[in-house]
Amino acid sequence: MLRPAIIILTLGWLGLFVLAPHLLVVLTSLMTPHPQHLGTYPFTLDAYVQLLDPLYASVLLDSLGLAALTTLICLLLGYPFAYTIAGLSTRWRALLLFLLIVPFWTNSLIRTYAIKLILGNKGLINGSLMNLGLIDQPLQLLYTPFAVVFGLVYILFPFFVLPLVSSFDKLDPGLLEAANDLGASRWQRFRHVVLPLTMPGVIAGSLIVFLPAMGMFYVADLLGGAKNLLLGNVIKNQFLLVRDWPFGAALSVTLILLMAGLLLLYAWSNRRIHRRGGLDDENL
Amino acid sequence: MTIRTLSASLLFLFSLSAFAGGKVVVYNWAEYIPDGVLDDFTKETGIQVEYSTYENNEVMYAKLQLQKGKGYDVVVPSTYLVSKMRNEGLLHPLDKTKLTNLKHLDPDLLDKPYDPGNQFSLPYLWGSTAIGVNSEAVDPKTITAWQDLWDPKWQGKLLLTDDVREVFHMAYKVLGFSTNTTDPEQIRQAYEKLQTLMPNVLVFNADAPREPFLAGDVNLGMIWSGEAAMANAENPAIHYVYPSEGAGFWIDSLVIPAGAENVANAHAFIDYMLRPEVAAKTVEAIGYASPNLAGKALLDEATRTNPIIFPAEDVIRNGEFQQDIGPAAVELLNGYWEKLKTGR
Amino acid sequence: MKIFNRSLVVLLFLILYLPIGVLVVNSFNASRYGHSWKGFSLQWYEKLWHNEALMQAFFNSLTIATLAATIATILGTLMALAIYRYRFRFKAMATGMLFVVMMSPDIVLAITFLVIFLAVGITLGFWSLLIAHITFCLPFVVITVYAQLKDFDPNLLEAAQDLGASESRILLRIILPLVLQAVVAGWLLSFTLSLDDVIISSFVTGPGYEILPIRIFSMVKVGVSPEVNALAALLLALSLLLVTIATLLTRNKAKS
Numbered sequence: 001m002l003r004p005a006i007i008i009l010t011l012g013w014l015g016l017f018v019l020a021p022h023l024l025v026v027l028t029s030l031m032t033p034h035p036q037h038l039g040t041y042p043f044t045l046d047a048y049v050q051l052l053d054p055l056y057a058s059v060l061l062d063s064l065g066l067a068a069l070t071t072l073i074c075l076l077l078g079y080p081f082a083y084t085i086a087g088l089s090t091r092w093r094a095l096l097l098f099l100l101i102v103p104f105w106t107n108s109l110i111r112t113y114a115i116k117l118i119l120g121n122k123g124l125i126n127g128s129l130m131n132l133g134l135i136d137q138p139l140q141l142l143y144t145p146f147a148v149v150f151g152l153v154y155i156l157f158p159f160f161v162l163p164l165v166s167s168f169d170k171l172d173p174g175l176l177e178a179a180n181d182l183g184a185s186r187w188q189r190f191r192h193v194v195l196p197l198t199m200p201g202v203i204a205g206s207l208i209v210f211l212p213a214m215g216m217f218y219v220a221d222l223l224g225g226a227k228n229l230l231l232g233n234v235i236k237n238q239f240l241l242v243r244d245w246p247f248g249a250a251l252s253v254t255l256i257l258l259m260a261g262l263l264l265l266y267a268w269s270n271r272r273i274h275r276r277g278g279l280d281d282e283n284l
Numbered sequence: 285m286t287i288r289t290l291s292a293s294l295l296f297l298f299s300l301s302a303f304a305g306g307k308v309v310v311y312n313w314a315e316y317i318p319d320g321v322l323d324d325f326t327k328e329t330g331i332q333v334e335y336s337t338y339e340n341n342e343v344m345y346a347k348l349q350l351q352k353g354k355g356y357d358v359v360v361p362s363t364y365l366v367s368k369m370r371n372e373g374l375l376h377p378l379d380k381t382k383l384t385n386l387k388h389l390d391p392d393l394l395d396k397p398y399d400p401g402n403q404f405s406l407p408y409l410w411g412s413t414a415i416g417v418n419s420e421a422v423d424p425k426t427i428t429a430w431q432d433l434w435d436p437k438w439q440g441k442l443l444l445t446d447d448v449r450e451v452f453h454m455a456y457k458v459l460g461f462s463t464n465t466t467d468p469e470q471i472r473q474a475y476e477k478l479q480t481l482m483p484n485v486l487v488f489n490a491d492a493p494r495e496p497f498l499a500g501d502v503n504l505g506m507i508w509s510g511e512a513a514m515a516n517a518e519n520p521a522i523h524y525v526y527p528s529e530g531a532g533f534w535i536d537s538l539v540i541p542a543g544a545e546n547v548a549n550a551h552a553f554i555d556y557m558l559r560p561e562v563a564a565k566t567v568e569a570i571g572y573a574s575p576n577l578a579g580k581a582l583l584d585e586a587t588r589t590n591p592i593i594f595p596a597e598d599v600i601r602n603g604e605f606q607q608d609i610g611p612a613a614v615e616l617l618n619g620y621w622e623k624l625k626t627g628r
Numbered sequence: 629m630k631i632f633n634r635s636l637v638v639l640l641f642l643i644l645y646l647p648i649g650v651l652v653v654n655s656f657n658a659s660r661y662g663h664s665w666k667g668f669s670l671q672w673y674e675k676l677w678h679n680e681a682l683m684q685a686f687f688n689s690l691t692i693a694t695l696a697a698t699i700a701t702i703l704g705t706l707m708a709l710a711i712y713r714y715r716f717r718f719k720a721m722a723t724g725m726l727f728v729v730m731m732s733p734d735i736v737l738a739i740t741f742l743v744i745f746l747a748v749g750i751t752l753g754f755w756s757l758l759i760a761h762i763t764f765c766l767p768f769v770v771i772t773v774y775a776q777l778k779d780f781d782p783n784l785l786e787a788a789q790d791l792g793a794s795e796s797r798i799l800l801r802i803i804l805p806l807v808l809q810a811v812v813a814g815w816l817l818s819f820t821l822s823l824d825d826v827i828i829s830s831f832v833t834g835p836g837y838e839i840l841p842i843r844i845f846s847m848v849k850v851g852v853s854p855e856v857n858a859l860a861a862l863l864l865a866l867s868l869l870l871v872t873i874a875t876l877l878t879r880n881k882a883k884s
Binding site: 032055058059062113116117120121122123141143144214221223225226227228229239240241242 | 336340343346379429440446485486487488489490491499500501618619621622623625626
């Protein structure tokens with residue numbers, strides 16, 4: 001009794017609220033735009049052709065670039081961060097991980113407004129630098145791509161760290177000791193043991209940062225001066241302002257396909273590590 | 285009396301009063317009605333107000349259209365949307381016999397082309413879009429026209445509002461066109477004119493434009509009258525300049541969506557908002573001009589004569605009110621808009 | 629190296645809390661604008677107390693977050709079990725869908741939710757918001773619980789089955805206690821995600837049920853009011869209080 005109920009619930013919920021709407025979006029992307037409906041017949045590939053317009057292609061490239069930069073910064077900061085946290089006692093680790101998510105209880109929109117006060121011409125950073133006499137003209141930080149990347153890293157960093165910490169957790173200290181006994185140097189141990197075994201965590205964290213980064217339109221609106229557009233801004237504008245739903249849907253489908261591609265890459269790398277390290281590791 | 289019986293009786297009282305007057309669902313910008321007004325309305329009429337908010341006209345329109353005009357009883361669209369929604373049958377005609385305070389409204393702001401005879405809408409607040417200047421950094425005397433914003437010395441300095449119609453208004457006026465033009469050639473020319481402005485643009489402001497002015501992040505750019513009035517009150521160095529080519533004017537109107545479920549209450553609410561005392565309170569709290577003449581008379585001298593809030597006759601005549609320009613022109617504008625904003 | 633790493637952690641925590649610090653400081657600022665300090669004042673707290681609409685939006689946010697987290701945790705735990713224990717058709721599709729939800733940019737999810745709610749005829753408001761929040765929290769619960777499930781001995785369950793324990797008994801008496809920690813973590817993560825969401829909520833919310841981010845987003849016409857700072861400060865105080873209590877509780881447990 002219980003078993004079929006759970007299965008039906010699982011498939012029903014995911015089918016109705018995930019699969020069906022995604023299929024509808026794919027369908028919409030194949031229709032002809034209509035100002036008052038999602039779209040209308042006949043079916044067409046126009047929306048996808050429009051994607052090739054150099055304007056949107058360059059927005060796509062720009063947001064890929066910003067998202068990649070965001071991910072890279074998260075990686076450079078997050079890896080030593082997660083490593084250090086994972087090395088602490090259980091109680092400290094739990095406390096710090098908890099402190100990592102507490103800021104999220106203050107909605108990220110409110111925190112984005114606060115970042116404006118930090119990056120502004122008379123904000124905390126410029127104010128301190130000027131007081132220290134390091135600069136005499138405020139630096140233009142706000143309304144630049146820098147501000148957008150800062151905001152994206154700020155909001156997404158904890159999501160990068162969480163899966164990574166758990167993959168450090170699963171690292172068997174015995175393996176490191178063995179490597180040590182076999183005379184591996186600190187670098188060799190890192191390169192050949194730690195890094196490969198935490199790779200799934202790195203990839204998981206990167207995916208969780210990279211894709212959402214392209215959709216956070218309010219960060220681009222508030223910190224980038226609505227100028228350094230992310231793909232999310234274009235999608236939002238297409239749906240709400242231009243009301244070209246098929247094109248908005250086509251952009252969404254492109255993002256989903258991109259995501260699927262990256263997921264396959266992830267699964268592939270996971271399998272590879274699985275074979276090499278003999279670990280049944282799956283951090284996602 | 286235990287807490288439980290207390291709360292039970294409170295709940296009962298609440299449901300009783302809610303039952304007595306029913307409700308009205310108001311869809312508006314947040315805080316666009318002053319504190320206390322909604323409570324006073326409920327106290328007086330017994331009608332509960334459900335106040336729901338949106339961040340721009342487009343979101344509101346999209347939601348209303350997708351729900352076929354259902355779900356909300358009173359909405360506050362800008363002028364161009366009033367005619368669009370009217371044409372699409374999204375609005376419920378107003379029953380003027382239920383609106384006793386109609387007589388207080390300024391006839392100059394009634395019977396406009398976007399809604400002839402005000403069959404569907406009544407003006408709630410109106411304002412202008414013009415130029416904000418911080419005199420600590422920029423001499424306000426050197427800025428007299430929209431064209432002045434094109435000066436190369438403002439490279440990377442300007443604030444523009446994140447609104448396609450307002451930004452195109454500047455270029456239309458500089459080129460001598462109407463802000464409501466639908467001529468593709470004129471629109472193209474305006475787009476090319478705006479392209480040359482883009483190097484000067486620092487930010488398309490998506491939240492309240494007075495904030496970057498007050499924070500010192502920008503010293504020159506577009507701003508709305510109400511925002512300028514509030515900024516000026518906080519920092520007198522922030523001036524509001526009506527450009528010689530003509531400022532942009534807009535009206536936010538009270539309308540009832542076609543699918544409204546509480547039409548009678550919606551009328552009661554609109555009529556309440558049109559009371560002179562309420563209109564006066566609104567101007568004081570929000571800083572935009574009210575079309576309510578009797579309400580204006582109740583304001584103190586300083587507010588009534590504040591040129592930022594209530595511009596002189598000739599300034600209004602020199603400017604132009606926005607209207608619906610039809611789907612073809614909108615589509616054209618939006619295409620250019622995306623290009624401008626992505627800097628290409 | 630250790631010192632370097634630890635200072636990095638401290639520094640990043642400082643940056644993480646800096647914007648919130650700014651909010652807290654400004655909540656006591658007499659000036660309406662956060663750009664300059666104009667003296668200490670409690671007026672924003674007083675105003676917040678009287679700003680019923682803002683408080684209501686805040687309580688609605690908490691309600692949705694609590695409900696969504698709880699329901700997502702129950703559903704997600706069951707789904708993790710199904711994926712771990714059962715073989716069924718479309719299982720690959722189910723896991724695929726969970727990945728899609730987790731990875732999809734919010735804006736895409738927001739639009740898919742809007743499309744399905746309109747197609748199915750769910751009125752935008754409380755229910756649409758709740759369903760959307762449950763759905764985007766689900767994968768995080770499933771993954772946390774699944775990761776823990778994988779770590780224990782399947783023989784245990786087989787033994788229980790052989791001894792004639794019913795499925796519901798196995799779930800409640802054996803599996804649940806074993807994954808409890810992950811269930812709690814999943815709930816916490818869901819609660820956090822729900823409170824933090826802006827984009828999806830702004831698309832799927834409707835009249836009569838307003839939550840905090842939408843309220844703040846739509847303050848464009850008059851600017852974000854400093855009562856929001858006061859609210860953020862109170863929220864931070866409350867969260868830190870909870871953290872302290874939780875830490876003290878675990879310490880006592882560790883001692884005994």
